[in-house]
Amino acid sequence: MRKGVGRQVRTTGTFKATMVGKITPVPSEGLPMNATSLPVPDLDTTLRRFLEATGPLTSEPARAGIEASVEDFSRTDGPLLQEKLREFADSEAERGQSYLSEAWTDGYLEARTPLALTSNVGFQIVGDFGAPGSGRAAQLIYRVAAIHLAEVRGETPQEVDGRGTEVDMRQWECLRGGTRHPQADRDEVRFPETAAAGSEIGIVHRGRMFAVGIADEEGQPVSVDSLRDALQRLIAESDSGEGAGGPVLPFTAVSYLGSGTAAGLLEELTASPRNAQVYERLTRLLFVVSLMDEPADNLDHLHRMAFEPDQTWIYKPVTYDVCLADDWMGIHFEHSTADGATVRAAISRMQELEVPSAGPAAELVYEELAWETGEELRHRVEEELEDYRRQAENLHLQRIKVPRISTAGLDFKVSDDALQQFILLYAQLAVYGKARSVYEAVDMREYQAGRTECLRPVTAEAVEFIASLVAGAAGAGQFTAALDKHREWVKACKSGQGIDRHLLGLELTARRTGTRPAFFDGDALRTLRHDFLSTTSLGNPDAMSRYAFAPTTPEGFGVGYVNHPDSYEFTVSYWGSSAENPQGLLRGIEDGGRALGAFMDGLRGGR
Incomplete structure (x- = not known):
């Protein structure tokens, strides 16, 4: 929940734009932001934790050289870069940003590969909105529209985290519509200035895109009955093929091809005044809804929505996916402007919304959006799309469930997150005989312009405990030491003292000053950033029951738990x-879940 350095993908910050103008930062005055700036950690502490984090990942003979490299950096380039980074952080804080805001932007927007196979995320969402069919889809759309339109009207309530701390609200801007616009070298994010009244959404059905009015003249969502009627008419037209006008380019195809390819194709398309108008309207759509006709297993639905083409214009911030034949609902999420915790909070508000029992069933007007194109361009896009399909077919998705491990009966606290990371570490040691780097995302929105930090769960203490567990000789002291170290990393990250973002900030500072200390080219840092497992968790399944994203390394794995x-x-x-x-x-x-569960049972039995 994706992808830079490891999954260290980064934010666009806050932007405003005309439909075709270039984005510019909004001045910080008047923005609803947290007063706490993202701190720059102490250099010596970061370097000490860096040695701790790389210790289990590197060989004993190499560690003396790693320690010497760290010592040299701490005495030579490090202090000057630290001072300059602090100065930069202070100046960015005055602008309402963090010292990583621009870097985060670049990390996402410079990606040239297909977004669905690089940084986008697919979520299965939860909600009891009635029996499958157009009525249930209309219920979902109404709830979604209410939350999106509130953001457009400037009425989104302040979000607080589980500890009651207010979070920075700028990630909620992804609900205003707009699009990520592909360009040759670096994409733009375009948030159009729009009013809630008259807003439209996109409906994708069988690869065709329709623009549908979603708001009344007061900027409130139209009734569920009106939406259901419009969906029924739209589906009937799409099924019949009426209005398609002969062979046309699949509307969403270009967006799946990666910005390196899509930028040129889109430039060709929008050279036509008619297509330029279509693209402007597409950009203004508040969100997109993809309607599925065929029932499927949840994992098949998730794979199709997250990775396979024809479902949406994947540069849109959010697409909602709903099946008309089973209970499936999901989200395809473009990651450049927001993170999963914000999406989860929005879904929770949609679930809690009270939907009027009835409303005026006005007949909604919809219109198909289609590209005007010649045969040669259409043929080129279709060839590129076939290549993309082959890539998507190579990306596999599997689900593993293990019994939840009870923590009852113990006189110390045990986090489910730590246990699940221990299970993943067990799999590494038991299967491969070694531990490699693991990325675990930590929400940092309690800080001004905060995104995520990286927790490094493969600690020396965890490796010692799990290696003993694999050998059948783990002890209670090893277990509590591993838990304590995991808890220490959590606290460091949540207090802005994580190492990954700090090291990235120092590296970018060196780049700005035209230097390249040898430390940044060392094998240890490269090893730490090469994530064999890229992991993330959103806790319980009340809003999102599962999710999928592509791995960040060819040999590695993406894991959502x-x-x-x-x-x-x-x-x-x-x-x-x-x-x-x-x-x-x-x-x-599976083996790790059983082994850790049996170990915990033994702990309880011995007390």
């Missing part, structure tokens, strides 16, 4: 042509 009432569920993605022993990893997760 969730705490269900009776199980831990791991949704694992990997490249079929290059992943290292995926079936072994999956078996290792």
Whole structure:
């Protein structure tokens, strides 16, 4: 929840734009932001933690050289870069940003590969909105529209985290519509200035895109009955093929091809005045809804929505996916302007919304959006799309469930997150005989312009405990030491003292000053940033029950894990042509769940 350095993808900050103008930062005055700036950690502390984090990942003979490199950096280039980074952080804080805001932007927007296979995320969402069909889809759309339109009207309530701390609200701007606009070298994010009244959404059905009015003259969502009637008419027209006007370019195809390809194709398309108008209207759409006709297993739905083409214009911030034939609902999420915690909060508000029992069923007007194109361009896009399909087919998705491990009966606190990371570490040690780097995302929105920090859960203490568990000789002291170290990393990240973002800030500072200390080219830092497992958790499944994203390394895995009432569920993605022993990893997760559960049972039995 994606992808830079590891999954260190980065934010656009806050922007305003005309439909075709270039984006510019909004002045910080008047923005609803947290007063706490993202701190710059102490250099010596970061370097000490860096040695701790790389210790389990590197060989004993190499560690003396790593320590010497760190010592040299701490005495030579490090202090000057630290001073300059602090100065830069202070100046950015005055602008309402963090010292990583611009870098985060670049990390996302400079990606040239297909977004669905690089940084976008697919979520399965939860909600009891009635029986499958157009009525249920209309219920979902009404709830979604109410939350999006509130953001457009400037009425989104302040979000607070689980500890009651207010979070920076700028990520909620992804609900205003707009689009990420592909360009040759670096994409733009375009948030159009629009009013809630007269807003439109996009409906994708069988690869065709329709613009549908969603708001009344007061900027409130139209009634559920009106939406249901419009969906029924639209689906009937789409099924019949009426209005398509002969062979046309699949509307969403260009967006799946990656910005390196899409930028040129879109420039060709929008050279036509008619297509330029279509693209302007597409940009203004508040959100997109993709309607599925065929029932499927949840994991198949998730794979199709997250990775396979024709579902949406993937440069839009948010697309909602709903099946008309089963209970599936999901979100395809473009990651450049927001993170999963914000999406989760928005979904929770949609679930809690009170929907009027009835309303005036006005007939909504909709219109198909279609590209005007010649045969040669259409043929080129279709060839590129076939290549994309082959890539998507190579990205596999599997789900592993293990019984949830009870922490009852113990006189010390045990976090589910730590247990799930221990299970993943067990799989690494049992299957591969070694531990490699693991990325775990931590929400940082309590800080001004905060995004995420990276927790490094593969600690020396965890490796010692899990290695002993694999050998059948783990002890209670090893377990509590591993838990304490995991808790220490959590606290460091949440207090702005994580190492990954600090090291990135120092590296970018060196780049700005035209220097390149040898430390940044060292094998240890490269090893730490090469994530064999890229992991994230959104806690319980009340809003989102599972999610999927592409791995960040060819041989590695993307892992989204969730705490269900009776199980831990791991949704694992990997490249079929290059992943290292995926079936072994999956078996290792199952074995790790059993072994850790048995160990915990033994602890309770001995007390």
